[in-house]
Amino acid sequence: MPESRIPAAQVRRFLATAFESLGLPRADAATVAELMTEAELQGSDGHGVIRLVPYARRIRAGGLNLHPDIRVVKEKAAMALVDGDNGMGHLVMKKAAEIAIAKAKQCGVAWVGSRVSNHAGPASLYARMCLRHDMVGMYFAVGNANHLPPWGGLDMLLSTNPIAVAVPAGEEPPVVLDMATTVAAYGKVKAKAQRGEQMPVGWMIDRQGQPLTDPKRAEEGFLMPIGGYKGYGLAMIVGLLAGTLNGAAMGSEVVDFNKDDTTITNTGQAIVAIDPDAFGELDAFKARVDKLVRELRASERMPGVDRIWMPGEQSHAKKLANEREGLALPRALHDQLDTFAREMGIPLLQDS
Amino acid sequence: MPESRIPAAQVRRFLATAFESLGLPRADAATVAELMTEAELQGSDGHGVIRLVPYARRIRAGGLNLHPDIRVVKEKAAMALVDGDNGMGHLVMKKAAEIAIAKAKQCGVAWVGSRVSNHAGPASLYARMCLRHDMVGMYFAVGNANHLPPWGGLDMLLSTNPIAVAVPAGEEPPVVLDMATTVAAYGKVKAKAQRGEQMPVGWMIDRQGQPLTDPKRAEEGFLMPIGGYKGYGLAMIVGLLAGTLNGAAMGSEVVDFNKDDTTITNTGQAIVAIDPDAFGELDAFKARVDKLVRELRASERMPGVDRIWMPGEQSHAKKLANEREGLALPRALHDQLDTFAREMGIPLLQDS
Numbered sequence: 001m002p003e004s005r006i007p008a009a010q011v012r013r014f015l016a017t018a019f020e021s022l023g024l025p026r027a028d029a030a031t032v033a034e035l036m037t038e039a040e041l042q043g044s045d046g047h048g049v050i051r052l053v054p055y056a057r058r059i060r061a062g063g064l065n066l067h068p069d070i071r072v073v074k075e076k077a078a079m080a081l082v083d084g085d086n087g088m089g090h091l092v093m094k095k096a097a098e099i100a101i102a103k104a105k106q107c108g109v110a111w112v113g114s115r116v117s118n119h120a121g122p123a124s125l126y127a128r129m130c131l132r133h134d135m136v137g138m139y140f141a142v143g144n145a146n147h148l149p150p151w152g153g154l155d156m157l158l159s160t161n162p163i164a165v166a167v168p169a170g171e172e173p174p175v176v177l178d179m180a181t182t183v184a185a186y187g188k189v190k191a192k193a194q195r196g197e198q199m200p201v202g203w204m205i206d207r208q209g210q211p212l213t214d215p216k217r218a219e220e221g222f223l224m225p226i227g228g229y230k231g232y233g234l235a236m237i238v239g240l241l242a243g244t245l246n247g248a249a250m251g252s253e254v255v256d257f258n259k260d261d262t263t264i265t266n267t268g269q270a271i272v273a274i275d276p277d278a279f280g281e282l283d284a285f286k287a288r289v290d291k292l293v294r295e296l297r298a299s300e301r302m303p304g305v306d307r308i309w310m311p312g313e314q315s316h317a318k319k320l321a322n323e324r325e326g327l328a329l330p331r332a333l334h335d336q337l338d339t340f341a342r343e344m345g346i347p348l349l350q351d352s
Numbered sequence: 353m354p355e356s357r358i359p360a361a362q363v364r365r366f367l368a369t370a371f372e373s374l375g376l377p378r379a380d381a382a383t384v385a386e387l388m389t390e391a392e393l394q395g396s397d398g399h400g401v402i403r404l405v406p407y408a409r410r411i412r413a414g415g416l417n418l419h420p421d422i423r424v425v426k427e428k429a430a431m432a433l434v435d436g437d438n439g440m441g442h443l444v445m446k447k448a449a450e451i452a453i454a455k456a457k458q459c460g461v462a463w464v465g466s467r468v469s470n471h472a473g474p475a476s477l478y479a480r481m482c483l484r485h486d487m488v489g490m491y492f493a494v495g496n497a498n499h500l501p502p503w504g505g506l507d508m509l510l511s512t513n514p515i516a517v518a519v520p521a522g523e524e525p526p527v528v529l530d531m532a533t534t535v536a537a538y539g540k541v542k543a544k545a546q547r548g549e550q551m552p553v554g555w556m557i558d559r560q561g562q563p564l565t566d567p568k569r570a571e572e573g574f575l576m577p578i579g580g581y582k583g584y585g586l587a588m589i590v591g592l593l594a595g596t597l598n599g600a601a602m603g604s605e606v607v608d609f610n611k612d613d614t615t616i617t618n619t620g621q622a623i624v625a626i627d628p629d630a631f632g633e634l635d636a637f638k639a640r641v642d643k644l645v646r647e648l649r650a651s652e653r654m655p656g657v658d659r660i661w662m663p664g665e666q667s668h669a670k671k672l673a674n675e676r677e678g679l680a681l682p683r684a685l686h687d688q689l690d691t692f693a694r695e696m697g698i699p700l701l702q703d704s
Contacts, residue, residue: 076630078430079460108431111461113631136597150660153651165589175592177585209654227578233529233663236648237517240527244640245488245631251644272461278428279465279597288596292603296588299505302561308502311585 004334005326006349011049012037014337014352018052021344022059023066028091035090035121040327043318044122044178046187049329050194051121053336054258055088061261064088064118070095078107081246082114086264089120093269097129097137100273104135108278113246117267119144119257123164124178124312130273131168134282138272139164142243144265145256147186147223151232154207156222157251160185161238166312168276170286172293176312181235182223189215189223194332243268356686357678358701363401364389366689366704370404373696374411375418380443387442387473392679395670396474396530398539401681402546403473405688406610407440413613416440416470422447430459433598434466438616441472445621449481449489452625456487460630465598469619471496471609475516476530476664482625483520486634490624491516494595496617497608499538499575503584506559508574509603512537513590518664520628522638524645528664533587534575541567541575546684595620 015033020026040048058064068087072080080099084092096112103110120126123139130137143159150157160180167175180186184203192199193215204212206221225231243250248268255265276285297308322328329337334349341348367385372378392400410416420439424432432451436444448464455462472478475491482489495511502509512532519527532538536555544551545567556564556573564573577583595602600620607617628637649660674680681689686701693700 074631076460077458078462079630081631106429107459108428109461109463110430111626150648150651152657152660153653155651157648157651167592175588177589179582179585183579226582227535230531230578233531236527236663237529240519240641244644245628245637247632251647274463276597278431279426279433280599285597289592292596295603296502296509299502299507299509301505305504308504311588
């Protein structure tokens with residue numbers, strides 16, 4: 001099955017029209033379309049275009065507020081707590097990132113948390129927003145479905161709770177870590193299912209502790225945390241910082257948005273902006289990052305290794321290639337978008 | 353070989369006298385002794401009393417400044433950069449934590465970095481300082497010797513760069529994560545060597561990629577990052593935040609303080625204090641943490657699992673037991689301390 005290559009601008013226009021047809025105000029539809037296309041461009045295919053149909057399902061079921069009053073409910077010089085009023089997470093976290101950046105410009109560092117937010121796409125999207133202001137960005141989120149138990153347990157009370165950190169460089173691409181606290185993110189499991197592929201051993205186990213490799217059986221098992229109990233600890237801590245601290249859902253309060261389209265998810269996230277200019281000369285900092293990147297890349301390599309990659313370097317290369325060559329959407333996804341467009345009476349992706 | 357149990361107060365007195373005999377001012381010797389004993393109490397045996405002799409070696413070699421001018425060199429409302437003037441890391445990071453807590457009280461959140469600092473003991477020691485002020489604490493550090501290569505590489509350019517996060521609870525013990533970004537911390541490797549034990553498969557591999565289990569051969573191999581490339585990414589990011597951002601050593605600049613007693617290590621660390629009271633009601637937050645802890649603990653368990661532990665819960669229990677029963681120091685370590693005391697002409701541990 002050949003994959004079609006579609007210019008990013010066309011995908012962006014299609015998504016904007018799609019969200020407008022679902023009832024989002026034009027400016028909000030454009031923002032969400034922009035961020036989802038950005039996710040697709042950087043290769044976060046589990047958090048990109050594939051999410052349109054589930055988002056649409058929730059919107060039609062009344063589970064998302066199309067006209068939210070996204071507002072700061074608590075504030076100090078270097079922090080804010082944003083109530084997303086159950087709006088789309090992209091809108092909430094874009095606003096949160098803007099507040100964090102403005103406060104960090106004043107205070108050197110700022111931390112903005114969210115509650116009553118929703119799924120906002122890949123973690124790195126928001127950490128990367130800080131890069132445009134020459135800042136370091138960190139992002140934490142409570143995932144929107146629980147897929148792992150506490151270490152030694154069987155009840156799925158924790159999500160993959162991702163961490164992203166973006167660090168600006170000088171001539172080198174920025175260093176961007178974007179990782180789930182599990183060996184694989186659940187979005188990757190869904191992408192495997194969509195592509196009809198099997199998962200590697202080690203991504204999931206079933207309740208008997210046996211490897212689970214069929215992504216269609218994902219509901220029968222749970223994701224494995226990285227480093228065993230360490231990953232469990234990280235998932236819990238990220239949840240405490242992004243969820244519990246903000247009065248957002250954590251543990252059994254987390255709503256499985258794959259199964260439940262109406263209950264308010266009360267998703268919690270946090271973004272931290274750090275201004276390197278407060279710590280010293282910005283250019284000197286960037287030069288030190290470049291030096292480190294080059295030194296790591298130049299390391300002697302293990303047999304069979306062609307290149308040493310920095311965190312985020314492959315996403316960066318993918319983005320450049322996708323911008324040049326267009327986005328490659330799997331046939332099944334393309335068909336799904338066509339069906340959606342016909343249902344909504346909007347132009348097909350290829351006509352957008 | 354039976355282990356002797358020694359009251360913590362006696363260990364503290366012995367260490368204070370030891371550091372004073374090495375030339376530290378009395379108040380500084382007391383601070384370092386206090387923090388090293390605290391480390392031992394919580395079960396961080398790789399970072400406790402075992403470090404006296406290596407610290408002493410560096411002090412005698414002139415590699416540590418006994419009268420440092422520890423000072424803020426950059427500052428904004430929610431951040432500071434502290435220059436440790438090559439003083440003992442414990443003194444630098446205690447001061448950094450105090451500054452972070454005071455600033456967070458004002459701004460809600462504060463981040464304090466260090467440079468020209470030194471090894472400061474277990475990461476959780478400083479994150480825990482925030483707990484006494486009902487704050488969340490985070491700590492990042494560049495480790496003091498490189499033990500892992502970039503993912504796919506062979507040159508040891510990264511350290512175990514630990515992360516600690518401490519979250520206050522209500523009736524439950526605080527949740528405290530303290531983890532190296534490697535499967536095992538190097539301190540644990542050294543503790544295994546000291547105890548004459550083998551390491552489990554998975555802690556280290558040699559340059560041929562084969563498991564390395566003899567801790568005495570540790571120099572022939574490197575530590576494995578958690579989750580493979582994810583742990584490599586975390587180690588790099590922690591190093592960027594705790595080292596590069598502060599103008600401290602990172603990559604090939606890191607001085608191996610096990611082998612080199614004189615070169616200034618220029619160690620970098622960072623501490624973040626977050627005031628939950630700024631995000632809402634403190635007591636309500638603590639109650640939510642308690643609820644989450646109890647929910648996770650009550651999870652159905654895998655066969656053979658007696659109890660589900662929270663991060664830091666075992667350290668907490670160990671601390672209570674050690675305070676009650678005294679510290680159990682391995683015979684070899686006790687002998688080492690006796691030798692040290694005789695050399696310095698100070699009372700033996702048992703007479704302290």
